[in-house]
Amino acid sequence: MMNDMKKYNFRVAEKKWQERWEENGAFQVTEDRQKGKYYCLVMFPYPSGKLHMGHVRNYAIGDVIARFYKMLGHNVLNPMGWDAFGLPAENAAIKNRIPPDKWTWGNIDSMREQLQSLGLSYDWTREVATCHPEYYHWTQWLFLHLYHNGLAYKKKQAVNWCPSCSTVLANEQVVAGHCERCEHEVIKKDLEQWFFKITDYADRLLDDLEKLPGWPEKVKSMQENWIGRSQGAEIKFTAENGKGITVFTTRPDTIFGVSYMVLAPENPLVEELIQGKAQANQVREFVAKVRNQSDIERTSVEGEKEGIFTGAYATNPLSGEQVPIWVANYVLMEYGTGAVMGVPAHDQRDLEFARQYNLPVKVVIQPIGDDLGAATMTEAYSEQGIMVNSGMFNGLDSEVARLKISAYIQEQGLGEEKVNYRLRDWLISRQRYWGAPIPIIYCDHCGTVPVPEEELPVLLPENVAFEPGSESPLHTDGFLKTTCPQCGGPAHRETDTMDTFVCSSWYFLRFCSARDKEQAFDKESVQYWMSVDQYIGGVEHAILHLMYSRFITKVLHDHGLVPVDEPFTNLLTQGMVLKDGTKMSKSKGNVVSPEEIIGNYGADTARLFILFAAPPERDLEWSDEAVEGAYRFINRVWRLAQHLLPEIKEAEVLPGDSLALGRAEKDLRRIIHTTIKRVSDDIKIRFNFNTAVSAIMELTNALYHYTEGADRKSPVQNGVLREGVTTLLTLLAPFTPHLAEELWEAIGAEGSVHDQKWPVVDQDALKEDEINIAVQINGKVRDHIQIPVGLKGKELEELVLAQPRVKELLKGKELAKVICVPNKLVNLVVRVHNPEK
RNA sequence: GCGGGAGUGGCGGAAUUGGCAGACGCGCUGGAUUUAGGAUCCAGUGGGUUAUACCAUAAGGGUUCAAAUCCCUUCUCCCGCACCA
Numbered sequence: 001m002m003n004d005m006k007k008y009n010f011r012v013a014e015k016k017w018q019e020r021w022e023e024n025g026a027f028q029v030t031e032d033r034q035k036g037k038y039y040c041l042v043m044f045p046y047p048s049g050k051l052h053m054g055h056v057r058n059y060a061i062g063d064v065i066a067r068f069y070k071m072l073g074h075n076v077l078n079p080m081g082w083d084a085f086g087l088p089a090e091n092a093a094i095k096n097r098i099p100p101d102k103w104t105w106g107n108i109d110s111m112r113e114q115l116q117s118l119g120l121s122y123d124w125t126r127e128v129a130t131c132h133p134e135y136y137h138w139t140q141w142l143f144l145h146l147y148h149n150g151l152a153y154k155k156k157q158a159v160n161w162c163p164s165c166s167t168v169l170a171n172e173q174v175v176a177g178h179c180e181r182c183e184h185e186v187i188k189k190d191l192e193q194w195f196f197k198i199t200d201y202a203d204r205l206l207d208d209l210e211k212l213p214g215w216p217e218k219v220k221s222m223q224e225n226w227i228g229r230s231q232g233a234e235i236k237f238t239a240e241n242g243k244g245i246t247v248f249t250t251r252p253d254t255i256f257g258v259s260y261m262v263l264a265p266e267n268p269l270v271e272e273l274i275q276g277k278a279q280a281n282q283v284r285e286f287v288a289k290v291r292n293q294s295d296i297e298r299t300s301v302e303g304e305k306e307g308i309f310t311g312a313y314a315t316n317p318l319s320g321e322q323v324p325i326w327v328a329n330y331v332l333m334e335y336g337t338g339a340v341m342g343v344p345a346h347d348q349r350d351l352e353f354a355r356q357y358n359l360p361v362k363v364v365i366q367p368i369g370d371d372l373g374a375a376t377m378t379e380a381y382s383e384q385g386i387m388v389n390s391g392m393f394n395g396l397d398s399e400v401a402r403l404k405i406s407a408y409i410q411e412q413g414l415g416e417e418k419v420n421y422r423l424r425d426w427l428i429s430r431q432r433y434w435g436a437p438i439p440i441i442y443c444d445h446c447g448t449v450p451v452p453e454e455e456l457p458v459l460l461p462e463n464v465a466f467e468p469g470s471e472s473p474l475h476t477d478g479f480l481k482t483t484c485p486q487c488g489g490p491a492h493r494e495t496d497t498m499d500t501f502v503c504s505s506w507y508f509l510r511f512c513s514a515r516d517k518e519q520a521f522d523k524e525s526v527q528y529w530m531s532v533d534q535y536i537g538g539v540e541h542a543i544l545h546l547m548y549s550r551f552i553t554k555v556l557h558d559h560g561l562v563p564v565d566e567p568f569t570n571l572l573t574q575g576m577v578l579k580d581g582t583k584m585s586k587s588k589g590n591v592v593s594p595e596e597i598i599g600n601y602g603a604d605t606a607r608l609f610i611l612f613a614a615p616p617e618r619d620l621e622w623s624d625e626a627v628e629g630a631y632r633f634i635n636r637v638w639r640l641a642q643h644l645l646p647e648i649k650e651a652e653v654l655p656g657d658s659l660a661l662g663r664a665e666k667d668l669r670r671i672i673h674t675t676i677k678r679v680s681d682d683i684k685i686r687f688n689f690n691t692a693v694s695a696i697m698e699l700t701n702a703l704y705h706y707t708e709g710a711d712r713k714s715p716v717q718n719g720v721l722r723e724g725v726t727t728l729l730t731l732l733a734p735f736t737p738h739l740a741e742e743l744w745e746a747i748g749a750e751g752s753v754h755d756q757k758w759p760v761v762d763q764d765a766l767k768e769d770e771i772n773i774a775v776q777i778n779g780k781v782r783d784h785i786q787i788p789v790g791l792k793g794k795e796l797e798e799l800v801l802a803q804p805r806v807k808e809l810l811k812g813k814e815l816a817k818v819i820c821v822p823n824k825l826v827n828l829v830v831r832v833h834n835p836e837k
Numbered sequence: 838g839c840g841g842g843a844g845u846g847g848c849g850g851a852a853u854u855g856g857c858a859g860a861c862g863c864g865c866u867g868g869a870u871u872u873a874g875g876a877u878c879c880a881g882u883g884g885g886u887u888a889u890a891c892c893a894u895a896a897g898g899g900u901u902c903a904a905a906u907c908c909c910u911u912c913u914c915c916c917g918c919a920c921c922a
Contacts, residue, residue, distance in 0.1 A: 216842095217841065217842085218841050218842070218916080221840055222840085222841080222918080224840085225839090225840065225919095226917095226918075228918090230921070230922085248921090248922065249922060250921095250922070251922085262922090305920075329920090330920045330922095331920085331922080334921090336922065340922050341922080342922095343922090347922070348838085348920095349920055350922085420921075420922090421921090422918090539916080543917090612849090612861085612862070613862090615850085617842095618843090620849085621848090621849065623863070625848090625862095625864070626848095626849065626862070626863055628863085629862055630862085632862095632876095632877095633862085635877095636877090639877085681853080682853095685853085686853075688851095688853095690849090690850070690851085690861085691851065691853095691861080693861080694860065694862070695861080696861095697861055697862075698860080704878085708879085773857085775857095776857080776902085776903075778902075779856095779901095779902065779903045816902090819856090819902050821856055821903095824856055825856055825857065825903090827856080827902055827903060829902045
């Protein structure tokens with residue numbers, strides 16, 4: 001019947017509609033206050049020059065959401081830009097002798113073209129690139145804003161240095177001791193660097209996670225983990241030379257169990273304590289050895305704790321006991337105070353250390369109904385219990401004792417309650433060229449001077465020379481030498497640039513007024529568009545980008561510049577695209593190129609496959625066969641529409657309730673409207689695009705079945721068919737925009753399918769007179785019967801019991817109970833009739 | 838170790854509030870059409886049986902008229918953090 005038709009020419013159609021949408025400015029938006037806004041944002045890409053399947057998935061998901069909300073009548077902002085600074089451009093410059101800016105802009109052009117070939121509904125008039133002076137001007141402004149508010153500072157400390165990238169890295173960019181970008185081992189270097197004071201916001205970044213019910217639990221718990229808040233107390237011990245040694249502990253209730261103290265090897269107190277001690281030189285050797293170890297060596301080997309006795313002792317401020325002071329590799333200088341009290345009975349690490357070096361173990365908390373043996377225990381007891389060996393606190397519950405001891409310490413001036421965080425300040429300077437220059441000037445006379453706002457942007461010099469292994473080209477006189485804005489004397493510029501994560505921590509604000517030349521963002525526009533209603537991206541940014549963006553948003557909010565204090569209301573983290581069970585990568589040779597797929601099957605097929613193959617949060621296994629399946633479906637829809645053209649072109653959709661519809665028409669209308677409901681809910685409530693697509697496929701199948709057999713030519717029948725086809729096309733529009741638009745035109749419908757209102761469910765059409773329910777006996781399905789909808793209680797029970805098959809099965813059995821679930825099933829609970837013996 | 842998530846046909850995956858397990862698609866089988874192949878359309882497809890029965894949601898136990906779904910025990914896999922005191 002439909003085998004003599006030509007195929008859908010996706011190449012012609014996709015090109016035609018992409019051009020037409022662009023000509024019409026179909027996706028440009030303004031702040032239309034008459035309409036409700038919807039800000040849909042997909043994490044902007046680094047312009048590597050080549051789109052990969054992960055991008056396709058990312059942007060296809062975003063596009064469905066954007067198009068869907070537009071059809072629902074929202075004013076949708078769906079912008080795109082480029083996270084365009086970064087090291088690859090410099091590496092390419094060295095390798096190919098192309099300046100970083102030229103290389104980057106070339107990549108942007110080719111990637112934009114690839115994105116456009118996917119038919120994405122972006123408002124390209126708002127495109128931004130972080131490497132454009134009109135963008136980094138405002139990144140520099142942001143830096144100054146933080147600087148003037150005391151949130152940007154320069155400090156010398158041991159920082160992460162990647163020898164391969166020749167730059168420092170933030171803690172967040174070091175993964176298990178290796179560079180996040182190039183995987184080279186990271187070493188520690190003492191350097192003076194710029195930091196953003198994100199730790200000031202630690203509590204709010206943590207607490208406000210509760211305000212984000214639209215974020216995945218996983219991401220929230222990762223951030224919680226990363227911030228690592230721990231409540232405890234700082235307690236001052238006194239060394240024999242009179243010096244105080246302050247420790248941080250979360251368990252002040254165990255203080256009577258301290259049997260030794262440990263200092264971090266980097267702790268400056270070590271040198272003071274070993275003065276004149278016999279073991280001084282051995283301790284120095286040990287410290288030198290540990291300091292030479294990389295972080296990985298020092299932390300990776302589990303259980304291998306090493307330490308050395310300093311020869312000095314300290315006094316426990318509560319018990320008055322003298323305990324030995326050790327130095328050990330398991331104590332970190334960067335956390336807490338760089339000193340720890342050793343309580344082996346109640347801390348696993350301390351117990352391991354104590355056993356290794358034969359240090360005493362003293363139990364001060366007994367579990368209820370148990371008796372710990374200090375000499376024999378191999379597992380520290382870190383739970384709560386009853387206080388023992390703890391002087392005036394004996395007999396108390398340890399939780400009560402924790403509070404009492406904290407209060408006591410505070411009263412006596414021995415210490416104070418304290419909260420510590422794992423989170424460190426954000427190190428933002430990079431010793432690289434291709435980034436936003438930090439707008440700071442150093443004057444011999446005036447010191448550190450910020451570049452005045454009116455002198456921004458501090459431009460990157462162009463046409464710079466790149467040599468392998470050389471230092472940043474910003475060290476040349478042309479850039480370096482300047483005059484002091486305060487005294488006019490000779491001065492030099494800061495040569496470090498900013499971490500690219502600074503650029504991406506505010507781009508969602510720039511999109512609100514992307515072409516603004518006067519300011520970073522227009523307050524009114526931000527007021528209208530923010531926050532982002534739906535943010536979409538990979539889970540690899542769970543901590544880095546997402547936490548930095550939250551931080552910057554909170555800072556700007558506090559200063560009255562942004563109305564919201566959280567940037568992203570809802571977050572969707574999409575899974576990876578896999579092939580043969582692993583991530584696609586060049587080295588594994590399992591890369592499928594989007595260009596090739598789009599070339600062979602079209603953008604609609606690529607989009608449909610990727611949305612149908614798995615729910616968005618889960619990893620997706622690439623399948624060439626399933627791509628064929630998506631392609632087949634698209635042609636199946638096209639053939640259906642072509643076949644029905646003569647009937648439906650002139651047909652009119654009649655109002656549903658006024659029709660004298662036949663059985664088949666009623667059934668079809670019910671399917672049409674349940675499909676609308678299913679697709680709407682799947683997109684809106686659950687983001688399950690895979691089940692949305694499957695519902696659309698079922699509707700397509702139903703339309704095929706309806707057209708089968710006898711000719712249907714009456715106006716009523718054609719009206720229902722037209723309703724079916726137009727509904728199918730509008731539901732398809734967010735998923736396969738070109739196909740939907742092409743067929744929309746073909747059936748002679750008005751305007752663009754993308755300007756249509758999302759179809760509304762006709763509740764009457766959903767109604768059924770009769771329904772098929774299951775009859776169970778003892779929970780097993782034994783029969784199906786057709787009953788009038790809504791039948792329940794006694795009537796239903798009688799009807800079921802009258803069924804011949806049911807009668808048969810109940811013979812010789814006693815009916816104990818009947819469970820009726822209206823419109824679902826009836827369960828007959830029976831006992832085998834067993835006469836008394 | 839701590840935290841998060843997952844385990845369902847040959848495969849990707851459905852099952853929304855405890856109510857007919859396996860929607861939809863891939864693959865496979867059969868039929869129609871075709872000189873033939875491909876494409877297309879229709880039908881079938883968890884295991885088992887001639888057909889019932891029966892067995893099936895990682896494994897085992899429990900609650901319930903009824904469990905993939907709730908509770909307990911165990912196993913496996915993925916992701917994040919990991920000597921943070």
